[in-house]
Amino acid sequence: MKKFYITTAIDYVNGRPHIGHAYEKIIADVLARWHRIKGEDVFFLTGTDDNAQKNAEAAKEARKPIKQFVNDNAKIFQELCKVFNISNDYFIRTTEKRHIKFSQEIFSKSFKKGDIYKGKYEGYYCLGCEAFLTEKDLVDEKCPEHNKKPEWREEESYFFKLSKYKDKIISLVSSKDFIIPKDKKNEILARLKSEELKDLSVSRKNTEWGIITPIDKEHSIYVWYDALGNYVSALDYPKGKKFKKYWPADVHVIGKGINWFHSVIWPAILFSANITQPKRILVHGYLTVNGSKISKSLGNSIDPIELATKYPADSIRYVLLREVSLGDDGDFSEEALTSRHNNELANDLGNLVSRVLTLAEKNFSKGLKKSQVDKKLFSKLNIKKIDSLMENFEINNALSEVWKFINECNKHINQEKPWEMKGKELEKHIYSLLESIRILSILLSPFLPETSNKILKQLNQKPGNLKEAKPGLVKIYKVKKEGILFNKIEEKMLKPDKIENNLDKIDIKEFSKLDLRVARIKEVGDHPDAKKLYILILDLGKGEHELQVVSGLKENYKKEELINKRVIVIRNLKHAVIRGIESQGMLLAAVFKDKVSLAQPDKDIEIGAKVM
């Protein structure tokens, strides 16, 4: 049996996961599941990097014991896997004994070989950061974060002779399909060829967290040197059954930021330790949220676990896989999610299943025996093409190919009008349609596992593999329609309140009653029942509730002009209902005839700041 070993990067546990973590796991999961339905023996690994110094720092900040902090956070990452139906076969943590043992083993192996030697690390050391800075980090010779001049420090360190393996690495990276996509390969190759490979510092002195080097108790192994090894230690190198069966890895799925580590440093470590090289490094891009980078300071990082309480996991999986082309950066927005969920999942797929099941139930309540197969319909399904797209990691295109067939099915029903048919013709058409839904459930199972199961249950069929994705296999269908696959996501409609109009002249006391705040426009949506109105969701800063405001800006501002704009809002305005939608505040704007111009703070200032 063909084996398939796939991994994700292991995550730092210095905080909660963001949507990017979910994205990487979903990609790997789809590939793993695809290879499973192809009948391969799959091992899918993900996990956490517990030993990173960053974790220790974050624990300090949270004032928790490091070990507890790391354990708690690792649990959240495991929960993330559960929530998104990630089918990993194992979840490794680098604090596991066998991993620690492995890290130390390859460290001493390389040391004995002479690939690791003791040396001195010199550089600018910032006391505030407790870290070495490169000259590029410095602004006016100062650490930009602490505004202090760093001191020149020398520290004992162990170094790894990366340069020794330069030629081998170049030839590995040059080999076809080692790094996918191509441009990421070229990037690495260009750097390898143009730059000198410096030896790498692979240890840190006197740290309280991390794996102690086997040759010097004062030093601990630097994070990535230990972390990369998880791909091997999880298989019980060197004698474990799993290692013998699954190594080398077929695919390491990673984000573009850590390509150098996986394409250059990891191979060097393996060369030094005499371990076979992995077959492929699959580099994915980064996700942005509503068009901007994920960052804590922007406050736009989405908690995927929370997100999954709001939307079905399958819908989130779908939009990430369908929207983003692997290797490129992609954008995630709830707007895109809603649109894809409603159009493609609910309308195209959900409705197809629903209409076919109704036809089958109405006409064949006692069951439908195997009948002729409609060749014309199945000529529109190209499974080979879908498979080859998956093999090329073009997940979005594979999904689009599946959807082509879904659309063909809908078209087919409209053209053939089975509800007007009788007898054998009717049997043939309904049987063929049920078969196409069954085949779809197989093809979709890697992408939408929950949905796939729901379809199968209604068809009264068991999960199948790719070989079974051909028509004419089921001898009798006894279907049972059970509710809807995807409920539409509707815009929030809130309950009415009283509208109030006020005032003439006011004094300062009255004015000071106004609670004016700087807010950030977080989301912009169309009012379902008004041409000139937007529904805005305003972010009022940390710890504050968001406000929904209906505002007549449509003729003056495009959505993208508004998103992320800082505006001034009256926060304590009585809530009003504007054409059926509650408005919980009001934006300040200058108005002249048709012209509208939003009032804004003139300089950069915190969201939530009071305006007076």
Place this chain on the structure above:
RNA sequence: GCCUCUGUAGCUUAGCCUGGUAGAGCGUCAGUUUCAUGAGCUGAAAGUCGGGUGUUCAAAUCACCUCAGAGGCACCA
């Protein structure tokens, strides 16, 4: 600073390597259907292919310049 990538209809994007009338999805508009989830189907409008110069009989596609955005530059998983 050096390097890489991206810029195509209102939005998301295919095509660029291997030059030859710009394809698609969403949205919009119109028509049509009732088996089905305010679903389906058919069709239409909509693009100076960031800007400029050049190569060529011919450029979204090749070269050079320029503008805008994103990313990498080694201890950042």
